[in-house]
Amino acid sequence: MKFVDSASIFVQAGDGGKGCVSFRREKFVPKGGPDGGDGGRGGHVWLRTNRQLTTLLDFRYKKKYLAVRGVHGQGARKTGRDGADVVIEVPCGTIVRNAETHEIIADLTGEEQEIMIARGGKGGRGNQHFATPTRQAPRYAEPGQKGELLMLDLELKLMADVGLVGFPNAGKSTLISVISAAKPKIADYPFTTLVPNLGIVRYEEYKSFVMADIPGIIEGAAEGKGLGLQFLRHIERTKILAVLVSADSPDIADEYLTLLGELEKFSKGLLDKPRIAVVTKMDIAPEDFEIPFLEDGVKVLPISSVSGQGLKELKDALWKEVSERTRADEPLDEGVA
DSSP states (O other), X not given: OOOOOEEEEEEEOOOOOOOOOOBOOBTTBTTOOBOOOOOOOOOOEEEEEOTXXXXXXXXXXXXXEEXXXXXXXXXXXXXXXXXXXXXXXXXXXXXXXXXXXXXXXXXXXXXXXXXXXXXXXXXXXXXXXXXXXXXXXXXXXXXXXXXXXXXXXXXEOOOOSEEEEESTTSSHHHHHXXXXXXXXXXXXXTTOOOSOEEEEEEOSTTOEXXXXXXXXXXXXXXGTOTTHHHHXXXXXXXXXXXXXXXXXXXXXXXXXXXXXXXXXXXXXXXXXXXXXXXXXXXXXXXXXXXXXXXXXXXXXXXXXXXXXXXXXXXXXXXXXXXXXXXXXXXXXXXXXX
């Protein structure tokens, strides 16, 4: 499936139905009063998250979403039927903006989260509502109100617990393919990964976390070089960063600091996230290879996705960080003293 992380759509809620002008007409009731019913409400437009969706691709092919108008009122005080609502499903992690003002309307991160994005117009009142002692036979009714319409910009930021960050060919795709069920394209040349990949990493029984393989960052990515600017935003929602540097790098420490510099230039908040440094491809490291010191407080884990070296230790460390961050993000129970 092609990965698409931005789209623009037009949504329009249904107009309200017209109120009815009608008078009671029955045998032996020659001058019955007004009995025009109200028009039905126009259909609303809703956005709802669906965890099964991972791309905004569908919105490249369908860009207009129109709800149904309400049915007009009828005589005998019959109210018109409300117009059917339209529910648009989007992936978790979708940011919704007003395309004209660029204001964020919603940030849909929860599972099956739902928001009314365009309200249907109210139905017009029938002439039964306008009878007065001095005007007992009103011959007018209200028109239905117009439904809201909007141009929306949708932007997807993937929802993942761990984001893999590294230069092209650092072994991110191989790692996620080994410790999760994800099957990204893998080859021994840069920029094999052209789109983000998500994988669910199983940890012991009934435990798991989601890992995102982000296309390789190059120096200057924050200014738009390579694929960096296009996909860096997908690591903004992650709880943990795993910064990968290959053991065959000419200068591991310099490469690591360059990666951190690109993250900081894109968003300073990224460096506030907990991170683990991972030295990959230990199966091709020389015998006298020494694990370098990179920065205070950051664990450095040597691994090999080919031989399996260090993978258990990496999963243990990631799970520990994810668990601690998840607990820290949970709201306090106000009912507990």
